[in-house]
Amino acid sequence: MGEAEGTILVVDDDKDIVRAIATLLEAEGYQVVKAYDGVEALDIVVSNEVHLILIDVMMPRLDGLSAMMKIRNSKNIPIIVLSAKSEDSDKVLGLSMGADDYITKPYSPAELTARVKSNLRRYIHLGSIGAINPDDSIKIGGLIINIQEKQLTVDGETVKLTATEYKIIELLMRYPGQIFSAEKIYENVWDEKGYAVENTVMVHIRHIREKIEINPKEPKYLKVVWGLGYKIEKTP
Helix, strand or coil: CCCCHHHEEECCHHHHHHHHHHHHHHHHEEEEEEEEHHHHHHHHHHHCCCEEEEEECCCCCCCHHHHHHHHHCCCCCCEEEECCCHHHHHHHHHHHHHEEEEEEEECCHHHHHHHHHHHHHHHCCCCCCCCCCCCCEECCCEEEEECCCCCHHHHHHHHCCCCHHHHHHHHHHCCCCCCCCCCCCHHHHHEEEEEHHHHHHHHHHHHHHHHHCCCCCCCCCCCCCCCCEECCCCCC
């Protein structure tokens, strides 16, 4: 198996679900590690190289969202939340707590593998948007992205971003002043067509603002153009 396929941690207290997902992903060439609650998941992330996590919300000992918050303290690997609930509020909650994506049960095998591939591709090839020299950096005001290290600094301070947040800010910083609709951001970052994705993108934008703006409610860099989308302001 090539390194690009990646190792996926599947976390669910329903062993039948874990087994079914593992079978599906192994058939696609991925290596799968299994856990059955949030505590086991944390132990595995510490002791194994994992490239993506699929995690259920409702689990004993430590629920999925709590486990995800702890993982986010040290890892920016893609996390896809699995949940039986389909309400938008639950989806936004998962995303706001650090998830990169969200799949509701029952899921289709095709959708699950497509989401896994999209998130892994984004994580493993983080700096792939556009044809910029990988040694280059992008500077806008106090924001500097180092493409090679996939790192953002704000006024000299390194900012910890998830893989999804990094891709969004990199896309917007490559084209300062250009307005990107939520659908266009989704298509570029998630690498699939975006339909009704405003909430998903908005949550990630809000997180980026909280990390890069002195006052997120009056942003200097990341602006909303009402009815059109988002842009990074051209700043000398």
